[in-house]
Amino acid sequence: MRLAFRLSRYNRYSFIPLFGFARRFGETLLCNSAHDILECSPHLVFYSFMSPHAPDVYSEVSRLRGMLKGTLFVAGGPHPTALPNEVIEEGFDSVVVGEGEGVFVKLLEDATKGRLKPVYRGSAGDFPLYSLADSPYTGPVELVRGCPFGCRYCQVSYMFGRRPRCRPLEQVLSEAEVLLERGRRFVRFIAPNALSYMSEDGVSPNVEVLRSLFSGLKALGVEQIFFGSFPSEVRPDSVTPEVVELMAQFCSNRRVVVGAQSGSPRMLELMGRGHGVEDVKRAVEILNSFGFEVSLDFIFGLPGETERDMELTLALIEELYGRFRVRVHAHSFLPLPGTPWAKASPAPIPKWVKRRLHMWERQGLLDGNWVQQERMGRVLCRMSA
Numbered sequence: 001m002r003l004a005f006r007l008s009r010y011n012r013y014s015f016i017p018l019f020g021f022a023r024r025f026g027e028t029l030l031c032n033s034a035h036d037i038l039e040c041s042p043h044l045v046f047y048s049f050m051s052p053h054a055p056d057v058y059s060e061v062s063r064l065r066g067m068l069k070g071t072l073f074v075a076g077g078p079h080p081t082a083l084p085n086e087v088i089e090e091g092f093d094s095v096v097v098g099e100g101e102g103v104f105v106k107l108l109e110d111a112t113k114g115r116l117k118p119v120y121r122g123s124a125g126d127f128p129l130y131s132l133a134d135s136p137y138t139g140p141v142e143l144v145r146g147c148p149f150g151c152r153y154c155q156v157s158y159m160f161g162r163r164p165r166c167r168p169l170e171q172v173l174s175e176a177e178v179l180l181e182r183g184r185r186f187v188r189f190i191a192p193n194a195l196s197y198m199s200e201d202g203v204s205p206n207v208e209v210l211r212s213l214f215s216g217l218k219a220l221g222v223e224q225i226f227f228g229s230f231p232s233e234v235r236p237d238s239v240t241p242e243v244v245e246l247m248a249q250f251c252s253n254r255r256v257v258v259g260a261q262s263g264s265p266r267m268l269e270l271m272g273r274g275h276g277v278e279d280v281k282r283a284v285e286i287l288n289s290f291g292f293e294v295s296l297d298f299i300f301g302l303p304g305e306t307e308r309d310m311e312l313t314l315a316l317i318e319e320l321y322g323r324f325r326v327r328v329h330a331h332s333f334l335p336l337p338g339t340p341w342a343k344a345s346p347a348p349i350p351k352w353v354k355r356r357l358h359m360w361e362r363q364g365l366l367d368g369n370w371v372q373q374e375r376m377g378r379v380l381c382r383m384s385a
C-alpha cells in the first residue's frame, strides 16, 4: 500500500509515533502539498489538524476527492477527535478519535481488507511505545502526555486525559541516542508542562529525576538541551529556585516559556488554571535571577472577560516589563471543540486594549498571532453554532 502523510508546519510531530506501524504495511510517502498527493496517488492519505486549519483541510480534501479515484482519506488530531461526525461529513472516509498509536494497526489491517470503519477510537493507555528511529525526519522528544488541570480553553486534558503519562527515562535517553546517530547535537522536548516530568502531583518538579535526565543526556554527548522552551512550556507554579538552578546548570536555552494567561484572579479562576497572579510574578523573578529571560503567554477575549479583567492583565504586563526581563506572547481566545468553552463566544477586545498590544509590538516587547486568532475565533464560533 502507498501511505501518504500530508505534512504541514503544524502537524509534523503528530505523525512521528505512527511511522513505525505504517512501514509494516507499505510505502510511507511524505506529502507537503495537495500536488504531492496527486503525484503519488496513494491508497490512503493521513491528515492531522487543529480547528483553525479545518476549513483549509476540508477544501483541499474536497478538491482531491474529485481528482483521485480510490484514495481513502483518514483524519486525526485535536479537531477530528472533538468533531468526528463533522469531519466525515466534510469528505473524510475515516477518523481516528484520540491517540492514534493504539488503533493504527487495526485501521491499516481493515484498510488492507477493504473494510475501513468511519471511526476508530484510541485510548489513553500507557505511554505509547514508538521511536524516532522509525521516523523519516527527526523532532523533539516527547516527555509527557496528558494534563491534570483541564483548563477550560485547552484541548490537552480532553484529548489526552488528565492523568499525566511520563515517558520512562531509559526511553527518553534512547531517543536522544537516535538523534545523535542522525547528527543532531541538541534535544528539545514536547510536554504540556516540562517541569511536570515524573512529578508526583503534576506540578512540583521532581528535581532528582530531572537531574538524571539532564546528566544522562550530557553523558551521551548531547551538546545542547533546550528545556521549558518551544515546543513545550512550564506552569508558573512549577517554577522553584532548585529546579531553575538545575536548568541553568545544564540547559542551553536562555528563554523559558511560562503560561500566565491572565492578570485577573477572577479569569484565572474561571479558566480553571489552578494558580494565581502571584505565582506568575514569583516564577518570573526566579527565572530572571538565574539568567533566563521569560516569554509569557497571555490570552485576550476570554469568555466573560470584562474590560476590568483586561485592565488587570495589562497592568500586570506593565508591572512585569518594569521589573523583569520578559516578553509577552499574546493570544486571542479560540473556542476549541472538545473543550468546556467550545461553544463560548470570545469577549470583544476593546480598541484601547488593542492599541496597547500594538504599541508593545512596535517596541519589540510583544509578539503572537492574536490579530489572526481574533478573526479565527469568530470563524470557529460560526462553525460551532
Ligand code: SF4
Binding pocket: 147, 148, 149, 150, 151, 154, 155, 156, 157, 192, 193, 235, 259, 273
Ligand atoms: S493550558 Fe496547560 S495546564 Fe491547562 S490544561 Fe492545557 S496543558 Fe494543562
